[in-house]
Amino acid sequence: MSKADRAPYVLEPDEARTIAEHVLAVSRAYPSFDDPGLMLDLPYLAGQLPYGVQRHLREFAMGDRAGYCVVRGHLVDQERIGPTPEHWRARHRPGPEFPEEILLLLYSALLGEPFGWATQQDGVLVHDIFPVRAHENDQLGLGSRELLTWHTEDAFHPYRGDFLLLAALRNPDHVPTTVGELDVSALSPHDVDVLFQERFHIAPDESHLPKNNSTGTRGGRFDGIQRMLDEQRPVAVLFGDREAPCLRLDPYFMAEPTDAEAARAFRAIVEHVDARMRPVVADVGDLLVLNNHRAVHGRLPFRARYDGTDRWLKRVCVTADLAKSRDMRAGAESRLLG
Ligand SMILES: NC(=[NH2+])NCCC[C@H](N)C(=O)O
Numbered sequence: 154m155s156k157a158d159r160a161p162y163v164l165e166p167d168e169a170r171t172i173a174e175h176v177l178a179v180s181r182a183y184p185s186f187d188d189p190g191l192m193l194d195l196p197y198l199a200g201q202l203p204y205g206v207q208r209h210l211r212e213f214a215m216g217d218r219a220g221y222c223v224v225r226g227h228l229v230d231q232e233r234i235g236p237t238p239e240h241w242r243a244r245h246r247p248g249p250e251f252p253e254e255i256l257l258l259l260y261s262a263l264l265g266e267p268f269g270w271a272t273q274q275d276g277v278l279v280h281d282i283f284p285v286r287a288h289e290n291d292q293l294g295l296g297s298r299e300l301l302t303w304h305t306e307d308a309f310h311p312y313r314g315d316f317l318l319l320a321a322l323r324n325p326d327h328v329p330t331t332v333g334e335l336d337v338s339a340l341s342p343h344d345v346d347v348l349f350q351e352r353f354h355i356a357p358d359e360s361h362l363p364k365n366n367s368t369g370t371r372g373g374r375f376d377g378i379q380r381m382l383d384e385q386r387p388v389a390v391l392f393g394d395r396e397a398p399c400l401r402l403d404p405y406f407m408a409e410p411t412d413a414e415a416a417r418a419f420r421a422i423v424e425h426v427d428a429r430m431r432p433v434v435a436d437v438g439d440l441l442v443l444n445n446h447r448a449v450h451g452r453l454p455f456r457a458r459y460d461g462t463d464r465w466l467k468r469v470c471v472t473a474d475l476a477k478s479r480d481m482r483a484g485a486e487s488r489l490l491g
Pocket residue numbers: 292293294295301302303304306307358359360403404405406
């Protein structure tokens with residue numbers, strides 16, 4: 154890939170204004186993101202975004218090679234969104250940052266369909282990422298003091314998203330997200346063979362555990378997660394095109410395989426990706442779009458402020474195939490897996 158392909162799309166001032174006015178109007182026309190009408194209208198509403206940025210995201214998605222792309226220059230009304238919250242729990246929704254959440258949903262519609270998890274942040278469609286004191290040292294988006302180790306988002310799950318959107322509402326200390334892509338030619342053909350085989354196990358990460366939700370285990374919403382913890386079904390780390398494979402990894406939640414051949418291949422790919430991780434700062438107004446099969450991501454450690462001015466990102470998962478998860482959703486119109 155050439156350097157030019159990786160250049161961010163920088164919105165012209167008039168494009169940024171058009172987008173800001175559009176998402177404000179949409180946020181007034183629809184009551185919340187649980188509104189089925191909003192989900193029905195997403196492609197129509199996304200079609201009203203400036204052509205240049207639509208085209209940029211479509212080229213990224215259709216190209217299916219680059220791990221990430223960036224759109225820079227969105228306007229974020231700092232007054233309107235108010236201070237960075239202390240916790241996502243018990244927040245009134247939609248909150249004052251509903252227009253920014255709408256923006257993520259509109260971009261989602263250019264890539265597929267947005268969805269959420271019944272087992273994450275009490276089942277909201279658009280997730281909050283800001284430092285929470287009680288999670289300071291945890292391997293969660295809500296952590297801060299520790300390196301958030303790199304991962305495929307929801308790597309443990311067969312229905313994980315194809316794309317992941319991160320939008321920065323504020324990031325005063327320019328805390329970097331980290332992104333890494335695979336160069337398969339650097340691995341030995343034998344290791345690649347092994348990594349294509351179902352010889353690895355990825356446990357559900359802690360964001361899906363009852364202790365990190367406030368819904369309780371009512372209705373058995375965590376039964377599926379518990380089953381995956383118990384079963385430890387083996388999965389492949391690489392899949393797809395042998396010349397340009399997709400990857401699925403979250404080493405923090407993977408034990409090194411017990412057989413020596415798989416363990417060697419596992420160590421080789423983890424070292425390879427480790428060495429290729431790069432910082433990508435999502436500053437205020439930036440959208441970072443990740444291809445969840447082509448890039449892994451994490452976040453560098455930072456010192457949280459806890460004074461209302463902290464880094465605040467919004468996140469949504471996007472699937473190109475909503476129908477495949479129908480067995481996990483309460484109805485055809487539901488966007489929540491679990
Ligand atoms: N290696 C890891 N820390 N994996 C878990 C990633 C964080 C998780 N996706 C969250 O929402 O908080």
